Amino acid sequence: MAESPLGQSTRDHEMAGSVRDGRSALSVTDRLREAILGGEIATGVRLNEVRLSQMMEVSRTPVRAALQALAGEGLLDYVPNRGFLVRTFPLSEIVDAYEIRAQLEGLATRFAAERGLSEQDRHIIEQALADGDALLAKGVFETGDMSRYRRINGDIHDTILGAAKNRMLGEMIRICHHVPVSSNRNIVAFEYRYVRRRHDDHHRIYEAILAREPHRAEALMREHIAGIKSSLVNSLRHQAPDTSEYRTSL
Amino acid sequence: MAESPLGQSTRDHEMAGSVRDGRSALSVTDRLREAILGGEIATGVRLNEVRLSQMMEVSRTPVRAALQALAGEGLLDYVPNRGFLVRTFPLSEIVDAYEIRAQLEGLATRFAAERGLSEQDRHIIEQALADGDALLAKGVFETGDMSRYRRINGDIHDTILGAAKNRMLGEMIRICHHVPVSSNRNIVAFEYRYVRRRHDDHHRIYEAILAREPHRAEALMREHIAGIKSSLVNSLRHQAPDTSEYRTSL
DNA sequence: TCAAGGAAAAATGTATACACTTTTCAAAAT
DNA sequence: ATTTTGAAAAGTGTATACATTTTTCCTTGA
Known part of the structure; x- marks a missing residue:
């Protein structure tokens, strides 16, 4: 699925005015992001x-x-006359972000249930659900399964x-x-039993949408994300009681 | 897609090109917004x-x-190589925006009830509530009362x-x-009886926050905004059944 | 008449020069 | 030794020239 960040449609391009080494096919914006x-x-x-x-080998303008x-x-x-800083998110905002997501994705799910799914939507979700079932059928999580499930999860939510x-x-x-941590890039609690429960959530949500039960679909999605938040908070409580801000290594 | 000239007529004197005293100089961004x-x-x-x-009397860079x-x-x-367009909001998105606001402001109200109000917050809200009471005590809405109430409303929500x-x-x-229409700039249904009801909502919401009842406060705020949405939809149904997009007139 | 083609005009994308502000850092003053 | 200070360095803000793409519009051909 294409990325459409905030207010802009396909942000920029960069169609190599000259022979570029293969790595810089992405736009400056995308690479920075x-x-x-x-x-x-x-x-x-x-x-x-x-x-x-200098790094990107373009002028300051782009x-x-x-x-x-x-x-x-x-x-x-942005700070006038001082330029741009990478935004820092206090832990409280990271946790709150899950609440916001819960409300927002809950609402999206309600809309989906009201408006209905297209043939193609149904196909994608059913495929993802089946893939998830297969992945979980093994009973354990191996290397690479995590990123595999992340994709399945993304397909369902995006659809x-x-x-x-x-x-x-x-x-x-x-x-x-x-x-930062709110992203499913960094989901910590990807243990088997948690994934199993989440995947079951997906089944229920899908069923509620199909049954055209907007309110129930919304509640299920909210609860789904509340569960994710809860896992995160738990894992934070056990792992890193130190810093009040998310830090990236390197 | 007609390509009408923008600010065609009345942009006579926006800070005539001469010496701009540092203060009145709104940023280009602000003026455009x-x-x-x-x-x-x-x-x-x-x-x-x-x-x-040329209009703003600066170069293309800012x-x-x-x-x-x-x-x-x-x-x-934004469309690559074609520049920027003023975003259009289909009617459906305008209506949906109220649902989103309802969820988001509901959540904000819950947080406020959980986190509590500062002395100053309480002062501002109580003042606004009292001002609103006074305004409504007259029993009718006169010229200027609308913008007066808009400010009261803004103070409460912002706080x-x-x-x-x-x-x-x-x-x-x-x-x-x-x-567009979602903004309280353009609230249509500012009739006395509606404002009276909204103002009562404000009282209830404030009481719920003071009483530290997050869930109730959230529900009240959601309902408050749902009511506003409902007024809008009603007024749209009666007034303009034609266009599918908001047009600015004023 | 209308569609297709293409060159000119206009608009956006990028690079760069320079103005102005912030930051650095070393010398001077206490 | 510590603080002050101020000039150099570094960084951001703006203007402008030029490159590339899009749009316009007039010509040409069926």
Whole structure:
């Protein structure tokens, strides 16, 4: 599924004006976003436009455009005459982000149940559910299964979101996913028994949507995400009682 | 897609080109935002960078920065190599925006009830409630009362939102308010009996927050906004059954 | 008459120069 | 030794030139 960050349709392009080494096929904005979300650039860091433009091998102009765009997506902060910083999220905001997601994705699910699923939507979700069933049938989680399930999970959520047919809602949910730990990139509690429960949630949600029960579908999705939040809070309680802010390594 | 010239007529004196005393100089971004939100620039219109820079009497560089930023706020769409358009909101999205607001402001109210109000917060809200009571005591709405109440309403909502202590939530709610009709700028149904009911909602919400009843406070706020949505839908049904998109007139 | 083609005009994308602000850091003053 | 200070360095803000793409519109051909 294509990325459509905040207010803009397909952000930029970059169609190699010259022979570029293969790595830079992505736009400056996309590369920067990846670097931030991937943790290559630590939170709180002040971004130097000159250095960035040298790294990316473009002038400052497209770099500034990218910074503006990413600030709009909520990934960066801007301070006049001092430039852009990678936004830091206090732990409280990370936890709250799950509440926001719960409300928003709950609403999206309600809309999907009201508006109905297309043939193709149903196909994608059923395939994902079946894949998940197969993955879980083994009874354990092996290497690579985690990323496999992440994709299954993404397909289901994205399809429901698409069926909600509301662009603004989609953009807001995407913003939630860009909050460091809130993103399913960094889901910690991917143990078998948790995944099993989540996957069962997906089945129930799908059934509620198919049955055209908006209220029930909404409640199930909210509960689904509340469960994820709960796992996170638990794992935070046991693992890292130290820092009050998310830190990226490197 | 007609390509109408933007600010065609009345843009006579916006800070005549001479010496700008540092204070009155709103940023290019702010001026553009005002123009869009105020309906001076119609939705769907493609923005011409050169023309804008001439209007604002700056070069294209700060204009582009402003466009990037506003796209980030969701007010503009961006199409590579074609520039920025004022985003259009289908009627369905306008109505949905109220649902989103209901969820989000409901959540903010819950947070406020959980986290509590500061002395100053309470003062502001109590003042606003008293002002509203006084305004309504007259039994009718006169000229100017509408904008007066709009301010009262804004104070209450803003204070609750502030007490929620969550930046992302605030940003998302702000985006909702930037959806054309969804904004309280353009609230249609400002008749006396509706305002009376809304104001009573405010009292109840405040009491629930003070009583530290998060769930009830949340429900009340959701219902409050659902009521506003309902008024809007009603007034739309009676007034303008024609267009599928909001048009700025004012 | 209308569609297709293509060159000119206009608009956006990028690079770069320079102005202005912030930051750094070493010398001077206490 | 510590603080102050101020000039150099570094960084951001803006203007502008040029490159590339899109749009316009007039010509040409069926």
